[in-house]
Amino acid sequence: MSKRAIASPEPDDNNPELNANVPDEASPSPTTPxxxxxxxxxxxxxxxxESMILPDDGAGDIRTTEVPGVxxxxxxxxxxFFRTRKELSGVIYxxxxxxxxxxxxxxxxPNVAAQLPDESAIKPKRAVTCITRAGGLYIWLISSxxxxxxxxxxxxxxxxxxxxxxxxxxxxxLGEYRCVTAEAIQEEPKWPEETFLQTLSRAFDGRVIDTLxxxxxxxxxxxx
Numbered sequence: 001m002s003k004r005a006i007a008s009p010e011p012d013d014n015n016p017e018l019n020a021n022v023p024d025e026a027s028p029s030p031t032t033p034x035x036x037x038x039x040x041x042x043x044x045x046x047x048x049x050e051s052m053i054l055p056d057d058g059a060g061d062i063r064t065t066e067v068p069g070v071x072x073x074x075x076x077x078x079x080x081f082f083r084t085r086k087e088l089s090g091v092i093y094x095x096x097x098x099x100x101x102x103x104x105x106x107x108x109x110p111n112v113a114a115q116l117p118d119e120s121a122i123k124p125k126r127a128v129t130c131i132t133r134a135g136g137l138y139i140w141l142i143s144s145x146x147x148x149x150x151x152x153x154x155x156x157x158x159x160x161x162x163x164x165x166x167x168x169x170x171x172x173x174l175g176e177y178r179c180v181t182a183e184a185i186q187e188e189p190k191w192p193e194e195t196f197l198q199t200l201s202r203a204f205d206g207r208v209i210d211t212l213x214x215x216x217x218x219x220x221x222x223x224x
């Protein structure tokens with residue numbers, strides 16, 4: 001014989017005394033906001049997730065500074081346009097070496113060059129800082145005081161690049177650099193915030209000859 005389920009009596013609003021045996025409706029259990037639960041759980045795991053929420057102003061105080069790349073001691077690539085600035089240039093002494101097919105350029109201090117007047121490897125150069133549209137830095141070393149067509153055309157290209165985007169290509173048949181200007185490029189170059197001396201120091205870092213006891217000078221004299 002099956003047992004029939006006994007339904008709970010309905011509450012009677014007209015006879016409140018009969019409602020004593022009517023079970024109360026289950027009261028909803030208090031709930032904890034989801035954010036508080038997540039924060040508590042995160043802190044239990046060793047993380048303070050509240051500190052990971054950015055302020056209402058967006059990205060918060062996240063600032064970065066781009067570090068300039070190392071300048072290359074060469075003419076800008078013949079496929080790229082470049083600009084120059086008059087104050088980012090100067091005349092320096094350089095010394096080129098080549099061992100096992102590897103060419104290295106050194107910066108020579110003027111007082112060292114003065115003590116080696118007969119050393120033909122030490123030459124004065126006009127160092128001109130160039131920047132490409134992509135932000136690449138180059139120091140074009142041009143013979144100082146030269147009257148040949150290579151020197152004259154290089155000086156013309158770097159002077160023109162002070163106000164226009166210039167692309168310089170070498171023409172061996174003519175013995176000079178040919179210049180092309182980009183009239184349609186209106187943007188200005190984004191120069192790094194540094195002086196010419198700072199650019200020079202980064203380009204020649206570890207390659208400065210400031211004493212006669214430098215190993216390169218000793219090699220030239222046959223002392224090493």
